[in-house]
Amino acid sequence: MRPLTGSRKVLFFVTVIAITLMLSFFSFSVYRNIHSMIVEEKGNTAMDLSISVAKLVEQDLDSFKQLVYTDFNKTDRYDEEYFYEMQKIFQDIKTRTEVKFLYCAKRISDHEIMYIFDGEDPESELYSPFGSIDNLDQVELKVYESKESSYTPIVSDEVWGELVTGITPVIDPETDQIIAFIGTDVSAAEVRSTLANIRNFILLSSLVLLLITSFIIYQLIGMSSVFSEMDYLTGLHNKGYHDHHLKQLIKKSAQSKKSFVLLMIDFDDFKAINDEYGHPFGDKVLKSVADTIKMYMRSMDICSRYGGDEFVILLPGTTIHYAKLACQWLFKEISSLRLVADNKMEVNVSISIGIAEWQPCMTADQVMRNADRALYHAKKSGKGKMAVYQEALFSNSSSPVS
Incomplete structure (x- = not known):
């Protein structure tokens, strides 16, 4: 497939950019959802455990309240046995x-x-003894304000590491006030690693999907380009493709100072074939001749169906001498075609060819007009003839050199 050019190239890049943005948004959304789910799972685990420990503390709320309201400045006494017992319970829970x-x-x-x-x-070294002070964070403050359990997002700390903390208030039922809270820190180090793997997987998958999608889009745009430039019946290029590439070939030939030849082909008595054997058979004739042309012409030659039974061939870098040899070969190959109609009749096919050579400063319309005039004289000469356009002869005589 040819490389994309012009507006189709722009369309391809615009489409790829749009798909890239869509995939980026989708990938980011998926990652954020997975991130939220994992953090939520960790947060709920930490919060559920903090709720369980809070209920355990509330079983002996009086002893706990005495401990909570201890004023170290007044050297208040507290139940040390209760304190050490609870310390041991906290250590056991952490261990298990x-x-x-x-x-x-x-x-x-x-x-x-x-x-x-x-x-x-x-x-x-990480132990915080009874009475030690620390900062109040936003989630702890939120728990005090809402009186409901909560958990933090992933928090990174140089000392404590990466954690998700569940927090549950301990409420005095007599005053309906929070007297303390339970904090449970769950390690989130493996969460970071898991999220990094998920992020890399999503990025890699998105990249692969983008490459596959881009390839498919490239092929589809290329196919649409081909289909828009092809004649569906014969498989040759269509008139629009010919007109465009004739102008391009003129520009290239003007720069390289090399000539090219244009062949205009018309079927002899094609209307009679359609009338006698039907249009489906006429289509078969067109396709058979087109297949013959495609099979044996050079890859650089541009063969197009210009009208109903009219073909045009561009022969880049070619002289009249080579063009006449090519025409003789076409006459031979096409005359050897044996096409059988529905009534079992064998139909012979012949064509007429007009030949025109492009000269510097000549426009596309001029070279087409010259080939058409040569074709006209070829058909006047009889079936299966070719004629070469030569300005001096055509301007003074009704018979071209052939």
């Missing part, structure tokens, strides 16, 4: 589950929280 960090804290200001329990080993 996929939770990376488990803690209980309370809000002490608009910007700070104080840790109460921590599931970390007290010997660990």
